Amino acid sequence: MTSRDRNPRRASARGPAPGPAPLALQPLLAPIDTTPSFKHKAYTALKNAIVAMDVYRSREEIRLDERKLAQDFGISRTPVREAMAQLESEGFVRSVPRRGIYVVRKTKAEVIEMITAWAALESMAARLITKVATDEEIAGLRKMFAAFVDGKLRAHLDEYSDANIEFHQTIIRLSRNQVLIDLAENLFTHMRMIRRTTIGEKDRADRSIKDHMAIIEALEARATERAEDLVRDHALGLAEHVAQYADYLD
The missing domain is CATH 1.10.10.10 (Winged helix-like DNA-binding domain superfamily/Winged helix DNA-binding domain)
Incomplete structure (x- = not known):
């Protein structure tokens, strides 16, 4: 045995011999029941x-x-x-x-806040659509309103209300931005309730379909700034309508 081996202070300086690497901690997970609860x-x-x-x-x-x-x-x-x-x-x-x-029945101020937030999300979605959506996907937006031209809008207001809601949901979906889609999901459920109520008020339906067609044309032309502005103005127009006419929310 050498003096180096007999010196305990030298031996401890080298530390213990390396053992096997510890296993990374993992959560204990039970199998998932795929049937809805x-x-x-x-x-x-x-x-x-x-x-x-x-x-x-x-x-x-x-x-x-x-x-x-x-x-x-x-x-x-x-x-x-x-x-x-x-x-x-x-x-x-x-x-x-x-x-x-x-x-819950939202107050007028709360509804306006929701619409304002929606305007920001949907206008960004429109910007993204001009970059990532296919021509076929954008053409699908136009097909949604084919049944409401030639003066048929008022006669089919309930059907138009459903198409209107689907249009706005599709705008969000075509952005292909999952974070944006997730942020908009719950908000739009609230928005759908107020859109269904307001679509038959004043000239909202006629203005709505004109706005939608202008938005679609901008998307088809890949006119990014115009599409973004049109979508934002369309949403904020609903906020203005609520502020002016929706006294039943007070």
């Missing part, structure tokens, strides 16, 4: 029902009875309660202590 089904059904309501035309509060909903769905109250909690976090219902759960 009762909570998800209750959430989807409730959300669709709320969006279909004409909540902005009614002055009365709309109360949701958790017990009755569970009975109607044929499930326990727990998934209904969980669905309600998710809807409350998204701004569709509100829980009032000792009173119950009510469908």
